[in-house]
Amino acid sequence: MSSASISKGAAGTAPTSNMHFDAIVIGAGFTGLYQLHLLRGRLGLKVKVLERGDGVGGTWYWNRYPGARCDSESHSYCYYFDDEILQEWEWSERYPQQPEIVRYLNFVADKLELKRDIEFGANVTAARYDEAANLWHVETEAGEVFTAKYFITGVGCLSSANVPNIPGRDSFKGDWYHTGQWPHEGVDFTGKRVGQIGTGSTGIQAVPVIAETAEHLTVFQRTANYSIPAQNGPLSDEFKKWAKQNTDEIRRKMHASTNGHPFLFEDRDAADVTDAERQAIYEKAWEVGGLRFRAVFRDLLIDKAANDTAAEFLKGKIREIVKDPQKAEILATIDHPFATKRPPIDTGYFEAYNRDNVSIVDLRKTPIVEITEKGVRTADQEYELDIIVFATGFDAMTGSLLKLGIVGRGGVPLSKAWEAGPRTYLGLQVAGFPNMFTITGPGSPSVLSNMPVAIEQHVEWVADCIEHMEKNGIDRIEPTEEAVAGWVDHVNDAANATLLPQAGHSWYLGANVPGKPRVFMPYAGGMARFRKICDEVAADGYRGFAFSNDGVPQSGLHAAQ
Incomplete structure (x- = not known):
């Protein structure tokens, strides 16, 4: 045009x-x-x-x-x-x-x-x-x-970037970095005593890489997290050819799926199979890796009993991988249902704790009191550090x-x-x-x-x-107050129909930022459903929006249903 x-x-x-x-x-x-x-x-x-x-x-x-x-x-x-x-x-x-x-x-x-x-x-x-x-x-x-x-x-x-305002932060004599504001020239951890605060998706990706060169890495964990192996690797020529030949089918699946990924949830509930069959399904999904694990049963995010089966499987994997029982217990003591926080995938995260140069501190038991000139002081001791990495996520x-x-x-x-x-x-x-x-x-x-x-x-x-x-x-275009109120209610209803709000310390709720209102922010009704709603709104004369010229409202602008 x-x-x-x-x-x-x-x-x-x-x-x-x-x-x-x-x-x-x-x-x-x-x-x-x-x-x-x-x-x-x-x-x-x-x-x-x-x-x-x-x-x-x-x-x-x-x-x-x-x-x-x-x-x-x-x-x-x-x-x-x-x-x-x-x-x-x-x-x-x-x-x-x-x-x-x-x-x-x-x-x-x-x-x-x-x-x-x-x-x-x-x-x-x-x-x-x-x-x-x-x-x-x-x-x-x-x-x-x-x-x-x-x-x-x-x-x-x-x-x-959400940089925590921990008392004494600016008194630290070493270097500190936030993962979302990383120096473009990189950071050399060779021979350094590193402390990483945070074990969300970002922290889980960073730990194995930092551990490779740091003299010692101390991970300060507030909230233990599930993680599934990415099973990452180079793409085969066969897969690359398949992806290029099947773009229409891949697009169709992404548009039809709940989360916009190129795979659909299996048409079964966790209770539809025997315990042994369920264990085998989880084992296979673990070997496949990635977010596909979440899709093996359709009710994992809406039924607590179903979710518990996945949670216990994943906690068992942590205890199996991490050889030190004390470290394993800190990592496997998870207080929220699986995938109610952003579900991380990793490359060697839990395996990194088997290294002699990696330790973990449970901040639930010994919270951080302050950052000192030398490092981080918790309720029971001071950890001397050369570098602090804030893997504390985002606002x-x-x-x-x-x-x-x-x-x-x-x-x-x-x-x-x-x-x-x-x-x-x-x-x-x-x-x-x-x-x-x-x-x-x-x-x-x-x-x-x-x-x-x-x-x-x-x-x-x-x-x-x-x-x-x-x-x-x-x-001009803007939504009516009635449409906004109706949509906010719908977003809340969609969230409450799932287990997602049960992770009360999730950044989905803004809980990682002090003073931020606790509101479940994303729409949990699914990408396919959302697309359909948006299409219907437009087809119905942009229902819920008010058009105007020089302050005069235009027609076809009734409130959202």
């Missing part, structure tokens, strides 16, 4: 300058690249992507910690909107490492000639909606001010959005609108913030799914919506 076929509406009266655009997109990861491609290529709009990093990659540009690797299988962790890209790109491993993912995103950006519309090193510090002009004013740390009718955030769900889903300094209609900051927790409609828009779209925002499947699948769905929905607005000369 050429730009001539698009009606610019109110944006046509905007100031003409090289700082004014039809749309501004924040972030040059999976979201930003595809959103730019659709808005520029399909709709013919003038688009600028602002990226605080010096290159494309988004979350993967920053997450360069030891062992950083995707937990979705590589043939599914990529764009499926372009068959030519699918045929040309070739993954090397079942689970790609960070450098390979960044190479892939650069390959896509170069092939689609996207970089000319991306400004790198642009750290957004404020975004304010000007109601009179119906424009978003977006400011960067360098003092630049951009304006646009549409403001689209692709800042990532796991990109705002997930909302942190990166709130850091943008977003202010909506009437001067209301997003932080104020969300002071009791995030409130969106479909994870896409916030009442009081016209023409702002939050890709994979809170209230969408996002982190509970294979992210590229969720991103493609959201980006395409937003592009379709903007095309509808431009063709019909519509100035």
Whole structure:
């Protein structure tokens, strides 16, 4: 579609300058690249992507910690909107490492000639909606001010580092790093006494790699975690050929699945088989590895008794692998149902504790009191360290959005609108913030799914919506308060229909960030169900959204059901 076929509406009266655009997109990861491609290529709009990093990659540009690797299988962790890209790109491993993912995103950006519309090193510090002009004013740390009718955030769900404010942290004489802000030149652990705080997905990936070169690694564990072996390895030529020949079938499965992965849940419950059969199923799934383990029974996340069978199997594996009974007990004393926190997959995590240079501290029994000049002091002793690694995760889903300094209609900051927790409609828009779209925002499947699948769905929905607005000369879109309230209730109901809220210390609830409201943020109803809801909303005249021109609401905008 050429730009001539698009009606610019109110944006046509905007100031003409090289700082004014039809749309501004924040972030040059999976979201930003595809959103730019659709808005520029399909709709013919003038688009600028602002990226605080010096290159494309988004979350993967920053997450360069030891062992950083995707937990979705590589043939599914990529764009499926372009068959030519699918045929040309070739993954090397079942689970790609960070450098390979960044190479892939650069390959896509170069092939689609996207970089000319991306400004790198642009750290957004404020975004304010000007109601009179119906424009978003977006400011960067360098003092630049951009304006646009549409403001689209692709800042990532796991990109705002959560650095714990432990007393004495800044008095430490050694070096400390957060896994989400890792030095691009890397860190040399050779001969160093290293302390790692945190054993979530990131920490589980980092431990085996750090242990290989550190003189000694002390892992400080607050919450013991399940983990399943990735069984990673190079992809065979046979598999690569199969993946390229079956892209339609892979896409169909990802769109039909609960979590956007290229496999479906087995059509059976844990109680449908004998104890011996169940044990054999789990053993086989362990050998296959990865997130497929979660799909061997359909009721693992909705029935506690079923979940207990998987939990006990996995705890047994930990005790079997870790030879030191004391270490094994610390690692296997897990207080939440399986997969109610993000289910990690690993390469040699539990095996690392069999090394003489790796020890573990149970922070439930001896919590950290402070960080000293020499290291970490717990309730019973001080651990002298040269390096501290904070594998403490992220201010997930909302942190990166709130850091943008977003202010909506009437001067209301997003932080104020969300002071009791995030409130969106479909994870896409916030009442009081016209023409702002939050890709994979809170209230969408996002982190509970294979992210590229969720991103493609959201980006395409937003592009379709903007095309509808431009063709019909519509100035503004935002959800009604009734639609937001209804969606928040639905998100809560979907979560409560599962075991997910039972992990009370999960970052799904924001429990890892002091002072953050405890609200279950992602949509647990499944990616396939979510896609269907979004399609129905659009087909029903964008049910739950309010369109307007110069303050006059348009038709077809009844509340969400």
